Amino acid sequence: MFIGREEEMEILKGCFRRRAATFVAIRGRRRIGKSRLITEFSKHFEKKLMFTGIPPTPGVDQQMQRNEFAQQMADQGLPFVENDDWSKLFWAIGKEGEKGRILIALDEIAWMGSKDPTFLGKLKIAWDRFFEKNPKLVLIxxxxxxxxxxxxxxxxxxxxxxxxxxxxxxxxxxxxCTKFWGKQASSVSAYEKLKMLNITGGVPKYLEAIDPGLTAEENIHRLCFSEEGLLFNEFNRIFHDLFSKRSKAYKDIVESLVNTLSLSQKEICQSIKRGNGRVMSEYIKDLTEAGFISADFTWDFKTTKQSNLRKYRLSDNYLRFYLKYISPNREKILKGKFKNSSLYSASSWETIMGFQFENLVTNNSWELFQLLYIRPEDYEYDGPYFQTKTTKRNGCQIDYLIQAKSTLYICEVKFSKNPIGPQVVEDMQKKIANLEIPRHISYRPILIHVGGVTEEVIAKDYFNQIIDWTELL
Known part of the structure; x- marks a missing residue:
């Protein structure tokens, strides 16, 4: 099944209303569904030519990339052309796409052109000379x-x-995501689905690997704790294919964020013992744009202007789970010693699941807006919020905060296998007491939970709204 991406597909279909050729750029982390979206979109074309680059493994050079490109041309019925120059290859595609509704897709273009400094220039020339001449052509x-x-x-x-x-x-x-359980979606509990989503996030390739007939624990063992499992081998593929020789530096940055909610760039550098300079800024930027970590900014409640202060959070659920649970047990798994182990034996299990759940809430903020009846026109700013400590104020970290016109929605996010007790009220009161809230702004405490709450929490009548996140599933 092709699930989701309705908005993106409608944007792409807008190409058909244009009277000129369309140039489209698509980006996103590996396994997020770029190739699948292109494939589904290609069904609307009379003719399609789709190519993908070779992963940057040792020994792969620019001629090998061209050889593979020429082979893919032949596989799609195009005549043979000399492949010693990208200009010749692009010319042949241009001649094929002179008329009619045609899609030309260059998937993983960074791999395709990384070894040849002339690749981009020749693609630009091909667009100007050939592709753009056909008003019904779409280049992705x-x-x-x-x-x-x-x-x-x-x-x-x-x-x-x-x-x-x-x-x-x-x-x-x-x-x-619930649609990946297919016909069994109604018989699988929301709590069990969330246990899987806390590991896979909303990444389609990982969700496709779920066997709806198995429990969450059985799926996790099969995918994560067996030598053949997709998620057992995925981490090294991601970092090798994307970052090649620099993968160690990127891995160090990600590892520094595993056991904490967020860190500043300076704190990351201190953790991994690297200099805090331009190179580190570029590494962090690459990981952020790849979708593996997120930059969370603080902002001014009075002006709603974003501050220059930022902290970084490991926003990819799979990476955290791999580094926390799969990687430390890798040798045991390879020896077959992890098959019958309990997933809940580690004392840090619930803490890590709490971090994972916060990511799910953050990534589904629009659903939260609807549950809180916040209208788009009232929205000012939102995100995980931190207040730095100074001589005049205490530090403070809020799981999720939404600023609407004259109101702050201060959210505490809790994932627990047991009902949440009254301690959550005291914890929230302390956080809000430390938060500098202007007098003209109201605030509303919100509890977002999985696992239920005790009667004592309800009786205290402290939270403006208590949201059971399983209702979304």
Whole structure:
């Protein structure tokens, strides 16, 4: 099944209303569904030519990329052409796409052109000379390395004014994710689904691997704790394919965020013992644009202006789970010693699941807006919020905060296998007491939970709203 992406598909279909050729750039983390979206979109074309680059494994050079491209041309029925130059390959495609509704897709273009400094220039020439001449032609370039697309396509002087549509694919919503359980979705509890989503996030490729006939624990063992499991091998593939020789530096940054809610760039550098300079800023930017970490900004409640202060959070649920549970047990798994172990034996299980659940809430903020009846026209700013400590105020960290006109919705996010007790009220009161809230702004405490709440919490009547997140599933 092709699940979700209705909005993105409608944007792409808008190409058919144009009277000129369309240049589309698509970016997003690996496994997020870029290739699948292109494939589904290609069904609306009379003719399609779709190509993908070779992953940057050792020994792969520019000629190998061209050889593979020429082979893919032949597989799609195009005549043989000399493949010692990208110009010749693009010319042949241009001749094939002179008339009619045609899609040309260059998937993982960063791999395709990374070894040849002339690749982008020749693609630009091909667009100007051939592709653009057909008003019914659509050219799509896609990459899992968002920073490459930004630097070489979107922000390049060579392609300035040529890209018509830019799509960034993000994780599917929790409501869309439930569809991967198929006909058994109604018989599988929301809590069991959330245990899986806390590991897979809304990444379609991972969700496709779920066996609806198995329990969450059985699926996790099969996918994560067996040598053949998709998620057992996925981490190294991601970092090797995307970051190649620099994968160690990127891995160190991600690992520094595993056991904490968020860190500043300075704190990350201190944790991994690296200098805090331009190179580190670029590494963090690459991980952010790839969708693996997120930058959370604080803002001024009075002006709603974003501060320069930011902290970074590990926003990819799979990466955290891998580094916390799969990687430390890798040798045991390879020896078959982890098959019957309990997933809940580790004392940190519930803490990590709490971090994962907060990511799900953050990534589905629009659902939260609807549950809180916040109208788009009243919205000012939202996100995980932190208040730095100074000589005049205490520090404070809020799981999720939404600022609407004259109102702050201060959210406490809790994932627990047991009902949440009255301690949550005291914890929330302390946080709000430390928060500097202007006098003209009201605040409303919100509890978002999985696992239920005790009668004592309800009796205290402290929270403006108590939201059971399983209702979304």
């Amino acid at each position: 370039v896609a990459s899992s390395i968002a920073s490459w697309i930004d630097e070489n396509i979107l922000n390049s002087t060579g392609f300035f004014g040529r890209v018509d549509i830019t799509l960034t694919l993000r994780e599917l919503s929790v409501k869309e």
